[in-house]
Amino acid sequence: MKVDSTRRPGLRRRPPSPAWLGARAVLGLAAVLAAGAVAAGSRDPFAAARERMVRETIEARGIRDPRVLRAMRAVPRHLFVPPGHRDRAYADSPVPIGEGQTVSQPYIVALMTELAEVEPGEKVLEVGTGSGYQAAVLAEMGVRVYTIEIVEPLALRARETLRRLGYDTVRVRVGDGYRGWPAEAPFDAVLVTAAAPRIPEPLLEQLAPGGRLVAPVGAADGQQLVVVTRTPSGSERRTVIPVRFVPMTGEIRGATGSGVASGLPGEGPGERPLGEGSAGGSGQGETGAEAGSSGRGSREQRPEVR
Numbered sequence: 001m002k003v004d005s006t007r008r009p010g011l012r013r014r015p016p017s018p019a020w021l022g023a024r025a026v027l028g029l030a031a032v033l034a035a036g037a038v039a040a041g042s043r044d045p046f047a048a049a050r051e052r053m054v055r056e057t058i059e060a061r062g063i064r065d066p067r068v069l070r071a072m073r074a075v076p077r078h079l080f081v082p083p084g085h086r087d088r089a090y091a092d093s094p095v096p097i098g099e100g101q102t103v104s105q106p107y108i109v110a111l112m113t114e115l116a117e118v119e120p121g122e123k124v125l126e127v128g129t130g131s132g133y134q135a136a137v138l139a140e141m142g143v144r145v146y147t148i149e150i151v152e153p154l155a156l157r158a159r160e161t162l163r164r165l166g167y168d169t170v171r172v173r174v175g176d177g178y179r180g181w182p183a184e185a186p187f188d189a190v191l192v193t194a195a196a197p198r199i200p201e202p203l204l205e206q207l208a209p210g211g212r213l214v215a216p217v218g219a220a221d222g223q224q225l226v227v228v229t230r231t232p233s234g235s236e237r238r239t240v241i242p243v244r245f246v247p248m249t250g251e252i253r254g255a256t257g258s259g260v261a262s263g264l265p266g267e268g269p270g271e272r273p274l275g276e277g278s279a280g281g282s283g284q285g286e287t288g289a290e291a292g293s294s295g296r297g298s299r300e301q302r303p304e305v306r
Contacts, residue, residue: 046078049090053077057092058110065114071140072110077103080131080161099151103131104193108243110137115214115227115240116189118143123184125206127177127248128193132158132170138191139167146184148177150250176250180206187211194248195223204228204235216245 044050054072063069078089080103085095094102112134118124120142126135129149135158138145149155152174159172173181179202180190186208192199192215199215207213207230216223225240 044076046076046086046090050077053090053092053106057105057107061107063107063110063114067141068110068114068137071113071137072106074140075133075136076165077106077133079165080133080136080158097131097154098157099154101130101151101154103133109134111240112191112193112214112225113137113141115225116191116212118189122188123186125181125184125187125190125203126193127180127190127203129155129158129172130193132162132167132172134191134193135170135172136162136165136167139169143169143188145170146173146181146187147171148173148175148181150174150176178202178248178251182206189213190215192216192248193245195220195243195245196248196252199226199228200252204230216243220244220247 050073054069058072059069078086081089081095081097085097088095090106092107093105097103116124116138118138118141122143124138124143124145126138126145126147129135129147131154132147135145135147139162147158147170149158149172155172155174162170162172171184177192178200180200181187182202185206187206188208188211190203190207190211190213192203192213195216195218197217197219199213199217203213203215207228209230209232211230213228213230215226215228217226218224223243223245225243227238227240229236
């Protein structure tokens with residue numbers, strides 16, 4: 001019979017204590033989680049920066065909707081900006097996206113999304129696609145997005161980025177967003193990302209009962225971010241914070257009276273096919289800094305073609 005020379009005769013080995021086993025389990029779990037975090041970080045080198053962005057510039061400033069925070073953590077913002085600016089993608093500031101435009105700072109995107117109070121399955125109109133980042137955040141929350149961009153190169157790039165990332169609930173159109181997208185109305189929410197002296201009447205008309213419109217309103221030296229809710233008796237309006245967005249241009253500058261300008265009912269003049277997917281809008285901006293897609297000129301509206 002073999003004798004274990006490492007054990008003293010007559011002594012029994014005591015079983016591990018429950019506390020020791022528990023500590024070992026905790027350490028093992030921590031090691032697994034750490035390994036997972038390292039693996040995730042290696043797959044997405046911007047994951048830590050994105051988490052810091054949400055924690056320090058969005059949650060810390062009062063955004064509380066867990067669905068908004070989850071979407072902001074999920075959407076890879078760096079893929080919506082040119083490669084040369086990706087090191088700035090998660091800073092609390094606008095980032096250039098070409099064509100003299102920028103993508104809005106993360107806090108403004110989160111704030112406008114929270115104010116829209118969207119639910120999964122709802123339809124949202126966005127006036128001012130820009131890079132497509134705001135549309136992606138909305139799509140991440142399970143809504144169907146119809147977005148309009150007046151600067152065609154931006155619309156094409158946004159459409160391609162959204163397609164590549166799998167946001168197939170976003171439809172994009174090139175055109176002046178003043179008239180909205182009547183063929184798909186009503187919308188549960190409308191987000192406008194350029195400042196107008198007044199809210200275009202066609203956008204209010206395309207709100208569903210109970211729907212919310214979020215937009216900057218006012219002149220360059222005195223804009224306010226406002227929320228308009230459609231009610232059975234008309235609408236209710238509340239002011240949120242002072243902001244400074246680039247101005248909405250195009251048809252809004254020539255509209256008079258009720259805000260409805262001449263032209264084909266519900267559509268812009270001179271439409272022509274763009275190609276599958278598309279998008280258009282008239283601006284994005286920030287608190288304290290001009291930014292975003294300006295919606296320059298009165299470019300002909302070009303419908304998407306599926």
